[in-house]
Amino acid sequence: MFRKRPPPEEERRVRANDREYNEKFQYASNCIMTSKYNIITFLPVNLFEQFQEVANTYFLFLLILQLIPQISSLSWFTTIVPLVLVLSITAVKDATDDYFRHKSDNQVNNRQSQVLISGILQKEKWMNVRVGDIIKLENNQFVAADLLLLSSSEPHGLCYIETAELDGETNMKVRQSLSVTSELGDPNNLAQFDGEVVCEPPNNKLDRFCGTLYWKDCKYPLSNQNMLLRGCVLRNTESCYGLVIFAGPDTKLMQNSGCTKFKRTSIDRLMNTLVLWIFGFLVCMGVILAIGNAVWEKEVGSLFQSFLPWDPPVDNFLFSAFLSFWSYVIILNTVVPISLYVSVEVIRLGHSYFINWDRRMFCSHSNTAAEARTTTLNEELGQVEYIFSDKTGTLTQNIMTFNKCSINGHAYGEVIDILGSQQKRSQPLDFSAWNPLADRDFCFYDQSLLEAVMVGEPAVHEFFRVLSLCHTVMSEEKSEGELLYKAQSPDEGALVMAARNFGFVFRSRTPGTVTTQELGKEVTYTLLAILDFNNIRKRMSVIVRNPVGRIRLYCKGADTVLFERLHSCNQELTNITSDHLNEYAVDGLRTLAVAYRDLSEEQWEEWAEHYRGADKSTDCREDRLAAAYEEIEQDMMLLGATAIEDKLQEGVPETIAILSLANIKIWVLTGDKQETAVNIGYSCKMLTEDMTEIFIVNGHTVQSVREELRKARERMLESARTRDEGKEAEAQGWGGACALGNGFGGGGAANCMPDEAKCPPPQAPPSSLLESINGEFALIISGHSLAHALEADMEREFLETACACRAVICCRVTPLQKALVVELVKRRKKAVTLAIGDGANDVSMIKTAHIGVGISGQEGIQAVLSSDYSFSQFRFLQRLLLVHGRWSYLRMCRFLCYFFYKNFAFTMVHFWFGFFCGFSAQTVYDQYFITLYNIVYTSLPVLAMGIFDQDVPEQRSLEYPKLYEPGQLNLLFNKREFFICIAQGIYTSVVLFFIPYGVLSHATQSNGVPLADYQTFAVTTATALVIVVSVQIALDTGYWTAINHFFIWGSLGTYFTILFAMHSSILFNIFPKQFHFLGSAHNTLGQPVVWLTIALATIICIAPVLAFRFLKLDLKPQLSDTVRYTQLVRQKKRKPGGRAGHGVGGAGAAGGSALGRLGRGGSRRSGYAFAHQEGFGELITSGKNMRLSSLALATFASRHSSSWIDSLRKKKHASSSGAQNTLTTEDGSNVSSQTTLVSNSSSVIGPQGTTPWETRQPCNETGLTCSLDDISLNMVRCTEREAGGCSAGTVQETLFVWRGPGSRISGTSSPVPPPIAEETSSGD
Amino acid sequence: MMASSYNAKDENGHHPGSVDSSGPSAVKSKKSDNTDFKQQRLPAWQPILTAGTVLPAFFMIGLIFIPIGIGLFVTSNNIKEFEIDYTGVDMSSPCFNCSQNYSWNSTSACTCSVPFTLDQPFESNVFMYYGLSNFYQNHRRYVKSRDDSQLNGDKSSLQKPSKECEPYQTSDKKPIAPCGAIANSLFNDTLELFYIHPNGSRIAIHLGKTGIAWWTDKHVKFRNPGGNDNNLSVVFQNTSKPVNWRKHVYELDPTDPENNGFINEDFIVWMRTAALPTFRKLYRIIQKKKVNMTPTLPPGNYSLEVTYNYPVRSFDGRKRMILSTISWMGGKNPFLGIAYITVGSACFFLGVVLLIIHHKYGNRNNNTDIPN
Secondary structure, three states: OOOOOOOOOOOOOEEEOHHHHHHHOOOOOOOOOOOOOOHHHHHHHHHHHHOOOOOHHHHHHHHHHOOOOOOOOOOOOOHHHHOOOOOOOOHHHHHHHHHHHHHHHHHHHOOEEEEOOEEEEEEHHHHHOOOEEEEEEEOOOOOOOOOEEEEEEOOOOHEEEOOOOHOOOEEEEEEEEHHHHHOOHHHHHHHHHHOOEEEEOOOOOOOOOOOOEEEEEEEEEEEEHHEEEEOOEOOOEEEEEEEEEEEHHHHHHHOOOOOOOOOHHHHHHHHHHHHHHHHHHHHHHHHHHHHHHHHHHHHHOOOOHHOOOOOOOOOHHHHHHHHHHHHHHHHHHOOOOOOOHHHHHHHHHHHHHHHHHHHOEEOOOEEEOOOEOOOOOHHHHHHHEEEOOOOOOOOEEEEEEEEEEEEOOEEEEEOOOOOOOOHHOOOOOOOOOOOOOOOOOOOOOOOHHHHHHHHHOHHHHHHHHHHOOOOOOOEEEEOOOEEEEEEOOHHHHHHOOOOOHHOEEEEEEEOOOOEEEEOEEEOOOOOOEEOOOOOOOOOEEEEEEEEOOOOOEHHHHHHHHHHOEEEEEHHHHHHHHHHHHHHOOOOOOEEEEEEEEEOOOOHHHHHHHHHHHHOOOOOOOOHHHHHHHHHHHOOOOEEEEEEEEEEEOHHHHHHHHHHEEEEEEEEEEOOOHHHHHHHHHHOOOOOOOOOOEEEEEEEOOOOHHHHHHHHHHHHHHHHHHHHHHHHHHHOOOOOHHHHHHHHHHOHHHHHHHHHHOOOOOOOOOOOHHHHHHOOOOOEEEEHHHHHHHHOOOOOOHHHHHHHHHOOEEEEEOOOHHHHHHHHHHHHOOOOOEEEEEEOOOHHHHHHHHHHEEEEEEOEEEEEEEEOOOEEOOOOOOHHHHHHHHHHHHHHHHHHHHHHHHHHHHHHHHHHHHHHOOOOOOOOOHHHHHHHHHHHHHHHHHHHHHHHOOOOOOOHHHHHOOHHHHHHHHHOOOOOHHHHHHHHHHHHHHHHHHHHHHHOOOOEEOOOOOOOOOOHHHHHHHHHHHHHHHHHHHHHHHHOHHHHHHHHHHHHHHHHHHHHHHHOHHHHHHOOOOOOOOOHHHHHHOOHHHHHHHHHHHHHEEEEEEEHHHHHHHHOOOOOHHHHHHHHHHHOOOOHHHHHHHHHHHHHHHHHHHHHHHHHHOOOOOOOOOOOOOOOHHHHHHHHOOOOHHHHHHHHHHHHHOHHHHHHHHHHHHHOOOHHHHHHHHOOOHHHHHHHHHHHHHHHOOOOOOOHHHHHOOOOHHHHHHHHHHHHHHHHHHEEEEEEEEOOOOHHHHHHHHHOOOOOOHOOOOOOOOOHHOOOOHOOO | OOOOOOOOOOOOOOOOOHHHOOOOOOOOOOOOOOOOOOOOOOOOOOOOOOOOHHHHHHHHHHHHHHHHHHHHHHHHHHHHHHHEEEEOOOOOOHHHHHHHHOOOOOOEEEEEEEEEEEEEEEOOOEEEEEEEEOOOOOOHHHHOOOOOOHHHHHHHHOOOOOOOOOOOOOOOOOOOOOOHHHHOOOOOEEEEEEEEOOOOOOOEOOOOOOOOHHHHHHHHOOEEEOOOOOHHHHHOOEEEOOOOOOOHHHHHHHHOOOOOOOHOOHHHHHHHEEEEEEEEEEEEEEOOOOOOOOOOOOEEEEEEEEEOOOOHHHOOEEEEEEEEOEEEEOOOOOHHHHHHHHHHHHHHHHHHHHHHHHHOOOOOOOOOOOOO
């Protein structure tokens, strides 16, 4: 652990199979350690850490002070008991945390891997893997370290990996070994391999690697294409061998994960500051009292020496004052309440348990409950201003489903609606009846499409034919009818899957053929060309010759691109399809247009010539190819369009809408492509059609990024200005001259600025103008632009621009960039940030943000492990923040206010008493009272409040997201509130001292004995104090559960019980020295005067507070007060009333407007987003990755009837014979290995994942109706509610009403066609 | 205030389709119990400060406090109290000489006689107090300078007093009993009261010296070592008297064994330290005469005979003698009555002000439309 760090590496030299050589460099081993302590270091390190806390050192210091008898004004136990309590509780917590870290470390370190040691494969633990070892990986194994791929079981040294843990992308990536090493093949050859790799030192760049392999006197350049990084999973590859280059902490995964930081909440920091201030205050008090002591000792004390001589070491008044200072520091230490920290921990723990227990944050599919993994951050959840969300797996389920389509102007799939068609929805079409190859998980609900296929509509057939032919998917067929698609992008997979279910089954491909089964009939097309996808083209085409010999080009691509290349006769169809596309786009579906073109043999030949020429050209090959593609993709006939749903997690749009109503800004940071990200932005309603403008920053150079950002800002200012002008024109009240000036000078932007600056409201000063825009803007920035934008000189600009936008999407970002963005916002905006993600690529972001949330129940658990909170659905975030976070914050604030108040009220009495006891540091109270006051008498009621208090019920906080605002603005506990509490505390202490002083100094008991003795005074003051603070907590408690009652009354009861017990003769007889307050309680509390005094003091303390609170509530109520009041009123007169009709009327109107809005959307054309890289087509045509297609073909052929075989043979003859060669070389073992392949990769490729619709359905419905129901409760007082039924009609209405007022989110719910709405409500 | 309990409806209850309820559930569901406690919907009372609750509260406080205050004030005014300062600071004061000549070591007692006149009769029991001013009985070092164990009759503490008693722990290598600064500074003036009959004769008024301490102090807290019946001089033989004392602790009241040694009531009263630097302590009780209807102290001339032992001039202290009658609420205490009347009126006034403010400016929007 304390090993000396070697100097930073310049370069790394690794020699394969040579441990001795590599040992020299002392590279890190593959052992990972995230834990902080071990058994021996725990106590010292932990104590050291704990005493770094200001408060703890302070108490330790006090403890030492108390050991000096001349100073000690309190018994030793008043400080040490709480301190030990605090330290041990924290230590236990730290120890448990670290134990779990040890456990997870061990689990990872002890994973098995196969290492090639002296020519033999041996099992080794991960932690024992050394740099330079060659290890063998098998399918679906995690890569143990950063490896150089040497060879693979697949042809050409290819191997497939899934990098989801690393960058969040779930599509597979190809890695290829160097051809020299890929030939090494078996372990024996590899054991002889002694190449040396020289490469860059460890770094965190995931997409870059640069090194050289020296072997047999040759140099081979290495790139990222040859690397397998730790955290990846090997897929679809039987096995591969790799050379360990970076291990353990040096791996790119670990380098990216950043260091573990102890997170503190802002309240924590504020608390520490306040504790320091209080400490300063304490010193001031001490100094004042010490000066008083000096004066007193000089004037009075020295004369009084005949009765009370100075203590031996004291020989003058100055020294006495010095000692008195320290004595007072001890006495007044209770202003820094020692139980504060313990209580805060307890409250947070309680809140964490509530989060863990919350059934509404429980996901029944994955059987996971929400979990508060860190218990110290809860109240920060109530202050979040920025949410940084990952996309894949967080917002989306990463499941693509074929949702709707438009074929030949006819839209299919429309029946699917949120509300309208529960009946139809619960019964997806059954394809298996007529199509044995149909996939059971595929769901489609529109019967008419299936009928159209059955009837044999040519356009529909052609449509699905395109889908089954025009793609780069690979298929595997293990056994008959068990098809498995390996798609590069889930979109393509979904399309091919759809075609398969509708009877156009893609079965296999060879480099030159594609075999499909069309409505049960085997057809083999000759694949003439693949016109591959790229970002500029945004489309892909295939040219095939069908068995009859006709040549056709099939194309699918972004509608914008495709529509330009259609034949002119398509105009009408294009318009209709366009309309459909617009509808789909509004729904946030990913759309593709589909077209074909018939080619004559001559056309083909001619073009093929061109194409070959372009293909062979060496210079500008890309451009020339593109030009060639362009040439043939003309005059196409439109077939229709597809709409794929990138399935969002449940309730994502609603959650985002509610969160943004709560003034939380949501940024999406994704490693995914821009198009995909934008698409998701639309489908989860972050981006909407009615946004003023969406800025896309995509520059590659510093200048261009700067320019783009500047332009965006200008546009925003401009629009803000025009909007403001409009506003001013409407509201003339604000200084006519000014408004006029603006109105006229509106043309010149520069002229306008000074005018605005002079204007009082409503215009903000120009500097903060950007802040105030709050308009409908969105910013989309890509990773490479972000790299520039995050540079020190531009980050301000970037942040200003981004924060003025309502939605920010960063795409193609690396994990570290995610963290940097979070860090930037955290640092610059001083706002509370929350990062939510599910993959290892989100870990650094999760760790950086104030609060990290991990989505659990998905594949990886790394995000969860490093997160502070975890749950399985994005939508739970609203509950976490708006309900739990809000409550936590509220409770914590109330708790702190009260806590500081009660301690000041308690302690400052000593200060006033100092003026009457010769500044001698005499306490007012009994020492036991001082010890127990914080621990026993007043702790539980305030703890109960801190744990259970609620200002408004949970539904209300979801219903009025604005209730979240006080937390963001830090209103409930800040320095101002603190001073108010302190002032109140001091006021109370004054009353508590001077009222008894005034009364008791002359009073006598009814038997003539004076009441002015010290003990009576102490008991009276203490009792008054306990009663006053109890009344105060009663006022502060807003939610009196039985527990609160029990604790408040119980505390009072305990006080009196302990008081009488301590003052009883029994205890005195046992310890006469300790309990000298014998009989005081009895003698004091039996006197009516004492009770009159207590009552008087209580009223004087409480009445002003009551009056003040009432005024505040009456004149300036907070939203929460109003909500609370409304709740009360509603409960009082819980009658349906005649307003239901009105509500429905309003609902209708609002609904109308909402529908109108939907209609006018559609300016946006969704971009065609293949989520895969280009060049895959090339891989297919080259045949490199073909392996089992022919096998499948053969098995398939052998089992079928003669007619099938005949046709197949025909085709085989037509196609090349290359396929058959590969067929024969396959052996049996390969087949068995494929079985595992099939079963394992199903989760990746199968579009329907593991959760079939049926199970998901009910939960979804319930969640929806319930959330709406809550709203309906408030918005519409309809009679149905009284009956207890939650009818669809009500929901319908409320949906509209809900949408009505929240104009900003009016687009959040899916469109509901009016007929359906009417139908359901009337049917009810 | 209004009680209300809110019942969240069981939102996710047992939907027939959900996995955990319908399935054979081989996997144990981690879903937590659906209890009110865990789901944070315990029935609760949610009080709100409304005009309907706060304003009446203020008026109520006013209406309760003012009568109490008046009652207290009247009672307090009916109590008769007479106070006389006999410190002897002035030249004219009869005790001037004694106060000047004083030293702790002087053997001969200095006496002085202070005449005074009562204008009104003192009915019922009359309590006689001595009062000291500027005497810091509440000083930390003073307060702790005692050994309760010794005073409770613990023999080992008698021989070895607590360190807290320093510097009055031992004297001449013998333990001091009672030790400590409090005991050492025991008030040792003797006050006697004479009624000067109009015919010139001086009638000594009987001053009861018992019943002036707390019962618990007298019977539990303070005990002579080895029980109260023993011969005290034997018990205390190895101890030394406090430095400032003229006599041993067992000579405090030789006439009454129940009032001697540690259980001497004058001593006990002194040991109950005062909270404030100006205080009074009960000295004697003048029982009302049972036989005839004449007041306990009829109006007329009196003489206070002081055996002046206690020096206070050094620290600018004052000594007083107070005579007072008593009511149900104790002695004269005008502060409490006035405070009650003041607070009551203030609350009433505040109530009125709040009422006006509420009516004029109060938020009428407290209805159901909530801005969102």
